[in-house]
Every structure is written in C-alpha cells, then in structure tokens.
Amino acid sequence: MLKGKKIVLCVTGSIAAYKAASLVRLFVKEGAEVQVLMTSLAKEFITPLTLATLSRRSILVEFFNPENGAWNSHVDLGLWADLLLVAPATANTMGKMANGVADNLLITTYLSARCPVFIAPAMDLDMYQHPSTLRNMELLKSYGNHFIEPESGELASGLVGKGRMAEPEVITKTITDFFANIDTPLPLKGKHFLVSAGPTHEKIDPVRFIGNYSSGKMGFALAEQLATQGAEVTLVAGPSVLMVSHPSIHRINVVSAEQMFEQCISLFSQVDGAIMAAAVADYTPTHVFDAKHKRDKEDLNLVLKPTRDIAAELGRLKKEGQILVGFALETNDGLQNAKKKLVSKNLDFIVLNTLEDSGAGFNVDTNKITILDKENKILEYTLKNKADVAVDIVNYLKTQF
Numbered sequence: 238m239l240k241g242k243k244i245v246l247c248v249t250g251s252i253a254a255y256k257a258a259s260l261v262r263l264f265v266k267e268g269a270e271v272q273v274l275m276t277s278l279a280k281e282f283i284t285p286l287t288l289a290t291l292s293r294r295s296i297l298v299e300f301f302n303p304e305n306g307a308w309n310s311h312v313d314l315g316l317w318a319d320l321l322l323v324a325p326a327t328a329n330t331m332g333k334m335a336n337g338v339a340d341n342l343l344i345t346t347y348l349s350a351r352c353p354v355f356i357a358p359a360m361d362l363d364m365y366q367h368p369s370t371l372r373n374m375e376l377l378k379s380y381g382n383h384f385i386e387p388e389s390g391e392l393a394s395g396l397v398g399k400g401r402m403a404e405p406e407v408i409t410k411t412i413t414d415f416f417a418n419i420d421t422p423l424p425l426k427g428k429h430f431l432v433s434a435g436p437t438h439e440k441i442d443p444v445r446f447i448g449n450y451s452s453g454k455m456g457f458a459l460a461e462q463l464a465t466q467g468a469e470v471t472l473v474a475g476p477s478v479l480m481v482s483h484p485s486i487h488r489i490n491v492v493s494a495e496q497m498f499e500q501c502i503s504l505f506s507q508v509d510g511a512i513m514a515a516a517v518a519d520y521t522p523t524h525v526f527d528a529k530h531k532r533d534k535e536d537l538n539l540v541l542k543p544t545r546d547i548a549a550e551l552g553r554l555k556k557e558g559q560i561l562v563g564f565a566l567e568t569n570d571g572l573q574n575a576k577k578k579l580v581s582k583n584l585d586f587i588v589l590n591t592l593e594d595s596g597a598g599f600n601v602d603t604n605k606i607t608i609l610d611k612e613n614k615i616l617e618y619t620l621k622n623k624a625d626v627a628v629d630i631v632n633y634l635k636t637q638f
C-alpha cells in the first residue's frame with residue numbers, strides 16, 4: 238500500500254518512458270499522490286497530457302511556466318516528496334545526477350530532495366556496460382541512492398542483453414516493500430551478528446588439504462535471515478561456492494581453522510551475538526610440505542595437531558548481553574553430546590542435527606534440528622529446507638534478548 242505517500246516520478250528521454258503511464262496508474266491505484274516531472278526530451282516519447290490525466294496533476298518540465306512566469310520550485314518539490322523515483326533513467330540523466338550538473342528541473346529537484354531516491358535505468362546494453370555509466374552508477378550508490386536493476390531481454394534497438402527498464406509492477410512492488418519496511422521497523426534493526434559458515438581447509442602441501450563435506454548452506458541461510466530481519470551481519474566463511482546477496486551482509490573469506498579463529502575473535506567484541514555454523518576442522522597438519530608431496534610406495538603418516546576451538550574461546554570472552562549459539566552435528570548420542578558442548582563452550586543454545594535423520598546434515602538443502610538451551614529446554618522441529626530452518630533459529634534467537 239502507498240496510501241498517503243507522495244511520489245515525485247521523474248521521466249527522462251528513453252523509449253521506456255511509455256512505461257511511465259503504467260507506473261503512474263499503479264501508484265495512484267495503491268493510494269499514492271504522484272507528481273510527474275519530465276525532461277524536455279521525455280515529452281517526445283510520451284505526452285504530458287497522458288501523464289497529467291493519469292496522475293491528475295499538471296506535469297512539470299521547466300523551471301518556470303513561460304506563459305505566465307509561474308515558478309516551479311524545485312526546493313518545495315524536493316521537500317514535498319516522500320520518495321523520488323527516476324524511471325526511466327537514461328545514461329545522460331544518471332551522469333548529471335552523479336556529477337551535480339543542474340541544468341534542468343529534474344536535477345535541481347534531485348539535488349534538493351531529502352527523501353529516499355530510487356533509480357530505474359533504461360538503455361542499450363553497450364551504454365549500460367560502458368565504464369562511464371558503471372562509474373556514475375557506483376557514485377550514485379555511494380550517495381545512498383537505491384537502484385532497481387534493469388532486466389535482460391530484447392531491447393528496443395533489437396540487441397539482446399541487460400538494459401530493459403524493470404517492469405512497472407516490479408518497480409511498484411520494490412517501492413511498496415520499501416515503505417512497508419520503514420513503516421514497520423524490522424525486529425533485528427540495530428543489532429550486529431557474527432556468523433561462521435562453511436568448511437575449513439587445512440593445507441597438506443600446495444595442492445592438497447584436509448576438509449569436510451560442509452557446503453556452507455546453513456550458515457549462509459542464517460546470515461540471509463538475520464539480514465532480512467534487519468540485522469547487520471559479518472559472515473566469516475570458509476571455502477564455499479555460495480554467494481551472498483543481501484547488502485547488510487559483510488563477507489570475510491577464510492581458508493583454515495586458524496584464520497577463522499583469528500577473524501572471529503577479533504570481531505566478537507563488536508557484535509550482539511554470534512552463530513557458529515561452520516564445520517571447523519578439529520585437526521590440522523603439524524607440517525605443511527613446501528612442494529607437492531610425491532607418491533611413494535611407503536605409507537604416509539601425517540601428524541595432526543588440534544585446532545583452536547573458536548566457539549569455546551568466544552564462550553570465554555562472552556560479555557553480559559551477548560548471545561552465543563553453536564551447532565552440533567552428531568552421528569550418535571545426539572542429545573547427550575549436544576548438551577556437553579552447550580555447557581563446555583558456554584553457549585546460550587545449541588542447534589543439534591544428527592546424521593541419523595535422513596535429509597539432515599552436510600550438502601543437502603534440508604535440515605532437521607533440535608534446539609537445546611541453557612535452561613534445559615528442548616525444542617524439536619520437523620524436516621524443513623535450510624531457509625525455513627534459519628527462520629526458526631533466528632526466531633528463537635530473538636527470544637534470548
């Protein structure tokens with residue numbers, strides 16, 4: 238719903254300007270007040286009459302009305318708006334916005350606006366990929382503007398690629414979701430969490446390591462869920478092919494248990510809580526061969542030394558108000574082993590998954606967990622996909638603050 242929201246829609250000279258008519262109609266239908274502002278070139282692509290009729294307001298193009306000298310105040314417009322949307326945004330307009338080239342009403346209004354700004358680019362694929370366009374978009378992002386990514390597909394030029402403005406329905410949903418999030422503050426807003434994820438690789442020689450089957454799926458799903466609920470997340474990830482998409486997740490890549498230990502320990506004092514979802518190697522070779530170890534007829538004995546226990550060390554460092562969560566992947570005596578780890582590592586709760594349950598554990602998309610907390614509470618959950626398991630864990634975490 239956009240009820241009562243005031244939106245300044247800035248339309249620039251792109252063929253995608255025809256989509257502005259649908260945008261205005263959708264915004265008005267959602268209850269928004271829409272003031273359309275056009276560049277002179279945009280008028281060649283869609284008539285002001287169409288947009289004025291749909292928005293029920295006169296369209297603004299010039300600094301003043303040449304007929305009667307009435308001044309169109311960019312300052313007033315900038316203050317009036319709850320949100321300013323540039324759709325379609327051409328390479329030219331983005332260049333001017335990025336560099337403050339204030340030669341039309343659109344740019345002066347943008348520079349005067351105190352509200353959130355959304356930009357939906359539209360252009361041909363080569364223009365979109367040009368270093369100057371990319372640099373201008375980076376600059377605009379660094380000023381805090383939000384981008385609504387163009388889609389890939391057939392472009393007006395006949396070329397196929399990225400550059401087609403997002404559909405009006407997609408833009409409207411992005412903006413409605415944005416207002417919904419500000420109007421209902423997210424539950425973990427202002428909190429910062431550390432999440433460890435993935436396996437570690439313990440080097441044997443330049444081409445070999447000791448590792449485990451962890452994919453990182455559970456830890457990455459937890460990081461995404463914490464961020465979705467408003468938290469800032471630092472994800473310390475062992476080698477994993479997974480990607481993070483949420484802008485509130487800051488990823489730090491590590492390889493070995495020792496590197497993961499150092500990162501987690503140095504970050505812990507800055508966070509409200511930590512979830513240790515990584516499958517950290519318990520042992521690492523005492524000696525790393527400098528060159529590739531050659532095949533031999535004799536047995537090869539590797540001497541391994543224990544790694545440092547990150548969760549246990551965080552348990553020792555934990556201060557009043559910080560929450561520490563661990564995982565226990567067990568093959569037998571699950572509850573008993575998880576309980577021991579909960580106590581010995583000074584955790585607030587532990588998430589047990591056992592390989593006795595099919596569909597749980599490493600490298601699968603599902604998990605079946607049991608939560609044990611320090612008050613001896615035991616909660617069993619059904620088999621779910623890891624994104625839903627992450628919701629259960631994060632919801633339980635919220636009860637601990």
Ligand code: CTP
Binds near residue numbers: 518519544
């Ligand atoms: N963990 C850790 N650092 C280690 C080993 C484990 O932080 N060096 C964390 C894991 O991320 C997990 C919890 O401790 O949250 C339990 O890990 P697990 O491997 O199940 O337990 P261990 O203490 O290593 O005991 P064991 O392997 O003997 O079961």
